[in-house]
Amino acid sequence: MxxxxxxxxxxxxxxxxxxxxxxxxxxxxxxxxxxxxxxxxxxxxxxxxxxxxxxxxxxxxxxxxxxxxxxxxxxTISGHQYLDNVRDSKVWKQTKSALSGLKSISLDVVSQTAAAIISKSIGLN
Missing domain, CATH: 1.10.10 (Arc Repressor Mutant, subunit A)
Structure with missing residues (x-):
């Protein structure tokens, strides 16, 4: 599955x-x-x-x-951290778009991609 x-x-x-x-x-x-x-x-x-x-x-x-x-x-605290990265629907859409061409991704990559999008949006890049 x-x-x-x-x-x-x-x-x-x-x-x-x-x-x-x-x-x-x-x-x-x-x-x-x-x-x-x-x-x-x-x-x-x-x-x-x-x-x-x-x-x-x-x-x-x-x-x-x-x-x-x-x-x-x-x-768990790790669960909260993951959800904090993907909670916002705008960030979630951008994350899915950024990863759309990949066949294989992990939850860590999803979380890191969302975190990078958040960082960029607040000028931390």
Whole structure:
């Protein structure tokens, strides 16, 4: 399965906006995916990858080869740092445009590209 960076951003925004001290509910996470036409399975896969990368505190539960229960916990400090770079929709559009010709990019490259765009916009380059 392919990691979708729009879904990464949407999920992380949903986690940050949650008023629940243990993170958003499963229906809130599924709704985050649905807002950008992504399936429950794609949300589960993305949550799993965000957990593996240390951006969220909880791992979705897998049973019988499928995502049984979608949980995210909260953002880690690294998760907050990533989201701070990609939160602004203008910066996000510019980041996606800058990376559009590449076949393979990592979350770190996405974050660094967004940070460079932010730095340039405030005259730090």
């Amino acid at each position: 392919k990691l979708d960076y729009d879904l990464v951003r949407e999920i992380m925004l949903t986690i940050e906006e949650s008023k629940n001290s243990s993170g958003p509910s499963e229906p809130e996470l599924v709704a985050a995916g649905e807002r950008i036409n992504m399936s429950r399975n794609e949300v589960g896969y993305t949550l799993n990858k965000l957990y593996e990368d240390g951006l969220i505190t909880a791992k979705p539960l897998i049973a019988d080869n499928s995502f049984y229960f979608l949980i995210s916990g909260n953002l």
